[in-house]
Amino acid sequence: MRALCWHGKNDIRCDTVPDPKIEDPRDAIIKVTSCAICGSDLHLFDGFMPGMQSGDIMGHEFMGEVMEVGSGAKDSLKVGDRVVVPFTITCGECEQCRRGNFSVCERSNRNKDIADKLFGHTTAGLFGYTHLTGGYPGGQAEYVRVPFADKTHVKVPRGMTDEQALFLGDIFPTGWQGVVQCDIQPTDTVAIWGCGPVGQFAIRSAVLLGAKQIIAIDNVPERLVMAEAGGAITINFDKESTVERLNELTQGKGPEKCIDCVGMEAHATATLDSMYDRAKQALMLESDRAHVLREMMYVCRPAGTISVPGVYGGLIDKVPFGMVMNKGLTIRAGQTHVKRWTDDLLRRIEEGQIDPSFVITHTVGLEQGPEMYKTFREKQDGCIKVVLKP
């Protein structure tokens, strides 16, 4: 089969690789009908996440048709079912899964020992996202093996298009959880850093959850236009001071809720701290650039909440934790507990509250994937979200 494989920094190729096989009774094989390039795939493309090996298959946002089902998954799935596959692999049985903390499933990471050493305790296995999270082949391919398939799937109702359902696997629930964990109140101003795909869904989620005022921050004009279309007031940080504008919009008090939809590769360039981050990152003294976190801590209203759905991989430096302590801020972070939200979000799509396909700007074949990684990273051609059709 064909698959997009990682061969090093800036090097993703469309290779021919062996087809996947059932390895465990709870496995299923999915024929991928649609998959997407996620912003967090760029962290791998840019070489910022450790634990990748040459030839690893990329992709954790995909859906398709069930082709083969292991004997242990037959009660839940049958050949021909259309499913979206959550990017977090969940056993459904461990203590964390039973609590709904699916992204920290205790059993699905087959490289648990490495993760235990790195993070203290393991997190869930992820598709196509380094050997620290299991080294599972990803879904930017014609076929994919889904472990724990009896639990790791969302059935797609008849009549719903791939484009409407696909993002239930990652970015829609990720944006949703980013907002939900802020515990939005009707009086809240929510500031969202980053108008990429997760930021766009966070904006719509904040609308659905009834925030009074939503402010979106980015410097890419077309992304800001899409954010405005979704109901946000926008700040272009190339043209105005984020902190000054946020204070202006909140009568000097700052937003109650701040959401980081950027993560480890913040692109601010005109500030001292971002120059410092880039220098340290280049010298391998720091893995993640923390400009957005610092800005949120500074501008967030005292007793406010900071939510971090953006991906961080390792170490950050010069974090003003004194601000967090003295202002009494609450910080909530984490990979997405996808399965916790999908039933509810699927219903909202069916009811027409939201149509997630709004975010797709490019649809191409799998073989054009390597080129689209570059287009997406460079934000060329108005690219916000790429869907690949294997």
Added chain:
Amino acid sequence: MHQHHSGFSQQMISRDSARGLAQGLGWFSIGLGLAELLAPRQLSRALGMEDRSGLIQAYGVREIATGIGILASRDPTPWVWARVGGDALDLATLAPAVPDNPQKGNVLLAMMAVAGVTALDLICAQQLSTARQQAHREERLRNLPDYSNRSGMPRGVEQMRGVARHDFEMPRDMQTPEALRPWTDGRPAQAGAGKATSGTGVAASGAGTATTNHEAAHTASSSSLKPQLSSAQVVRTAADQVAAAKGDGGTAATSHDAASTPSSSSLKPQLSSAQVVRTAAEQVAAAKDR
């Protein structure tokens, strides 16, 4: 808009002047390069660096190459930055030659000249870079796809605002912990005000107001989870509620809600719980009579 046009034209002027400056620097580079290439011995002698004539010739080639690059390329920006790098190299070569040099004065003079040219190079390179970024942005804006109709909400954003509040059950583990909630958040004052106008207040039934207010005072003074209110605050709040109830046609709020309402004043003398109960009950009764 006027400011936008004004800024734009300023940038245009800046871009044009930077290009003019770059042309000048290009010719200067070629001139200096030719001198270094063709008369290295004279130059090295004048600088007291007789053993460096080969190096001076090499620098001459570098100067000519960057000069031609500036004059021949469509975008001279990288070539001007190359000149900045060359200037640094020149200064690094001249500086060690200052001590114990019979031509020290000439070397210092040369260094001052290089420093001056470096400043010009830097200004020019920065202006060109800014202009290039601006041109890139303008190009992007010209080709900007229009996403202004991509709300993602087929029934409109305003129609959808807050719809999930009606049917989404907030998970307990993601709610703001009770102890961190602002005291007024959703409970005391707001809830009390809501009840006052809803007619569910106990006073409206004409009985049991004293008991209710007793509960109010008790709740406020005994709860260990909520911030403790002074008795004076409780009284004042109860009185406020009574006044509100009076304005609403006598439907006094349950004082349970009223008691938890925060007050900015804490300067009033402290009252005992019994006093609180009595005072609040009197207020409610008076309101009812009126």
